[in-house]
Amino acid sequence: MMWQDFVFMLGSGLSIVFLAPTLRDPNARVPLGTSLPSMGIGFVYSLTFFTLGMTFSATGAFAAGSMWSLIALFRSPQGVSMNLFARENLALFVSDLRYWLARRRSDRSLADQYVSFDRGAGHGTPR
Helix, strand or coil: CCHHHHHHHHHHHHHHHHHHHHHHCCCCCCCHHHHHHHHHHHHHHHHHHHHCCCHHHHHHHHHHHHHHHHHHHHCCCCCCCCCCCCHHHHHHHHHHHHHHHHHHHCCCCHHHHHCCECCCCCCCCEC
16 A cells, blocks of 8 residues: 555545534534535545545545535535425526626626726725
8 A cells, every 4th residue: 555545545534534523413504515516526536546546545535525425415504405406506506607707708807896986086985
């Protein structure tokens, strides 16, 4: 076994230990925007480690991804929900994506997108 394989496995094991209280706490609320990407990263790392022959690291990353899956399922603010791709959620995602793309294509500077200035007064103070 390579020492790196052992180090990555230990890191994944520690993340599981640190995530366990979140899964056990019925009052914990973790946004899906946090748990789903973390879950995906865990599974991608697992596959990557497996293809490199680092089976211990792959197992640890898979376990961490699985822990994030459970957190997404049981500790999201919406509660237990299997409707992640419901029509309303998908429509909201498409709406947000269109808004984000329109904002990215805008000729306005990044600061103008978030701060409104009174250009008529010439003082540059926010409204």
